[in-house]
Amino acid sequence: MAENTPLGFDTVCLHGGHTPESNRAHLTPIYASSTYTFDSAQQAIDVFKGDEKGYIYGRWGNPTITEAEEKIALLEAYGLKDAKGDPLQLKAILHASGMAAICTMLLGNLKAGQKILTHHSLYGGMHELAEKILPDMGIEAIIIDFHDIAKVEEALNADETIGLMYIETPANPTLQCLDLEVLCSLGKTYGLTVCVDNTFATPYLQQPFKYDVDYVMHSTTKFLNGHGTAIGGIVVGKDVEKMSKGITKMHRLLGGNSNAFDAFLLTNGLRTFSLRMERHCSNAMQVAQFLEKHEAVAHVNYLGLDSHPDAAIAKKQMKHPGAMLSFELKGGFDAGVQFIDKLKLCTNAVSLGTCDTLISHPASSTHMGVAREKRIQFGITDGLIRMSVGIENVEDIINDLEQAMGKTPNP
Ligand SMILES: *Cc1c(COP(=O)(O)O)cnc(C)c1O
DSSP, rough: OOOOOOOHHHHHHHHHOOOOOOOOOOOOOOOOSOOOOOOHHHHHHHHHHHSSOOOBBBTTHHHHHHHOOOOHHHHHHHTTTTTSSBBBBEEEEEEHHHHHHOOOOOHHOOTTOEEEEEEESSOOHHHIIIIIIIIGTEEEEEEEEEOOHHHHHHHHHHHHEEEEEEEEESSSTTTOOOHHHHHHHHHHHTOOEEEEEOOTTHHHOOOGGGOSSSSEEEEEETTTTTOOOOOOOOEEEEEEHHHHIIIIHHHHTTTTTTTHHHHHHHHHTTTTTTHHHHHHHHHHHHHHHHHHHHTHHHEEOTTSSSSSTTTHHHHHHOOOOOSEEEEETTHHHHHHHHHHHHHHSEEOOOOOOOOSOOOOGGGGTTTTTTTTHHHHTTTTTTTEEEEEESSSOOOHHHHHHHHHOOOOOOO
């Protein structure tokens, strides 16, 4: 192999971030150790000062966790260059959950009196954080429609205290897709910290660092782990110095650290990441096309169909339109409940991004507690079904959907 040939993305999924083991284990073991030893007082001094690399305490770092962090940083930076034309360097910090990662990033960047500029249709946890928790800490969120670029610019001109732009694309649960190139360039022009929740797309489909964002966050619980075996989250940052100092400090003090077992499961899942994503996406397209033609279905919401209002944006910035879709059953709430109960192969569960297909009926589960009018206003109608398309043989997924929909329900 020529010395300077960069490794392929799939190879980085397998080998990226791995360092040889002192006991010659092929895979990095699960380091179940809360603390680390020093040979001498001098070595402790060197490690604490940062003059010698080393682990100190489990909340601060762990070798199994480091491998997952470095692998994901390499994938987010894959093929990208910094301002000098050198390969882009990123630093990642793994957390106990996606929400923990988001909190570290927000609290590490914002002070009381500053505001966040963000959009409708965010992951529920982030939305609640922005609406109910952060305002009491003096950090308010301005929530507007990010499709309306003139409105975004107007908001930025009107308020100098906006410090951070928060983007989620594609967004959970509506699959709204936002133009990263336009929004990030605007955010940078106004000197904001720009961050993107890349959970739905993953670095396989979309690399926000291409648009000069400052941070990317993931719920690694989803496609990155891919097997539904662990909750986790990650913050990936471009300012390596800030990541190593301020953000690392915030992470250590808030205490939302991951653990070796979950990190091992994540690294293991990432080994087949690109293979899974290809299959997820091709299956999702076929399922969407099947649903679009089915008489019991009123509407299919998939970024790969021309009928999706954001299909063109998805095409511009994503390699494939992803594995998430939703559809509306003509028979409303009852049809939704009947459909869910008839499924034999696909699993009725919240969450997404696992190898097997997950299906949920928000009106009878996640959104039970939301007033009907309000829920419908958010696009969560009575017969809406959300689907995370898995990597099974696609005929089996389609056959299960077909038998569960049965004959056309009476409207
Ligand atoms: C699941 C999810 C989160 C939260 O992640 P957890 O791992 O559940 O804490 C954040 N953003 C998006 C887009 C998600 O889907």
